[in-house]
Amino acid sequence: MLVHSKDILVNSSDILVGVGLRHPHFTDILTSAKQVDFVEVHSENFFGPGGAALSVLNQVRETYPVSLHSTCMGLGSFHDIPERYLDRLKQLKQTIDPFLMSEHACFTWGLLQNKMQGQLIHSGDLLPIAHTRENLNRMCEQVDKVQTYLGRQLIIENVSSYVQFNESYLSEAEFLTQLCQQTGAKILLDINNIAVNSVNFEGGNIQQSITDYINILPVNSVAQIHLAGCSAVSNGQMVIDDHARPVSDEVWQGYQQALTRFGAVPTLVEWDSDLPAWSVLIGEAEKARAIANAILGASDE
Structure with a gap:
């Protein structure tokens, strides 16, 4: 196991609050x-060499x-991550020098099993995995490989799922805990x-x-927190994590719990x-900061 990281945890009551830039x-x-x-x-929105988007990001990072x-x-994929993808990500890392790098505990890559058999395809979505020993071992291999190649620590996010797997013998939280213990990665708690x-x-x-x-x-174990909201649905319908609404009251309450346990973790x-x-x-970011200041200030007294 080889892990290189920057100082990503905040050790005081001051908290870093950010927003997703679109x-x-x-x-x-x-x-x-x-x-x-x-x-x-x-990351993938800035893989192209040059162009307006990368120019803006370079201005922003100033x-x-x-x-x-x-x-x-696709850290949970049983097919190796394409080298071309990792090369582009490493180039972007070198250009931007990010203070955090993160991914999801899911799979995305697979091989077609029809007349185009053997062609590598991307799912276009964050597909959940069963929390089994086999998948844990595979994801540990992938995380170790990426961290070594990038020379950086990864932060792994829990995912929203629309299926359940009978073969899972670990909860997602237990799975991520073991993943981080074995690889030196950290958790992005969404x-x-x-x-x-x-x-x-x-x-x-x-x-x-x-x-x-x-x-x-x-x-x-937690190096970053994500907050988001999603569209309401009727009773009995499946909720989709569409990031299309303000943060819900339940998530704000959960954020207070997370701050109490994990401290001043960078929040997005x-x-x-x-x-x-x-x-x-x-305004949503300012609300997160106000909640964090209230919780962390109280914990310092």
């Missing part, structure tokens, strides 16, 4: 006063630390994903689901669909 807000972030501590972007959040690596899974598969007692989840994770507000005005997104 294309419609490029002008806003370049023309507005600094109101957040960092921004996060999807003022804001950047977190690279990847979505296509509280809304816990809420989505709670409604879809655990009876919808969101606060209990969040409490149970975070109490399994070791105190020093995600909003990907039905994007609001920049001021609305900043």
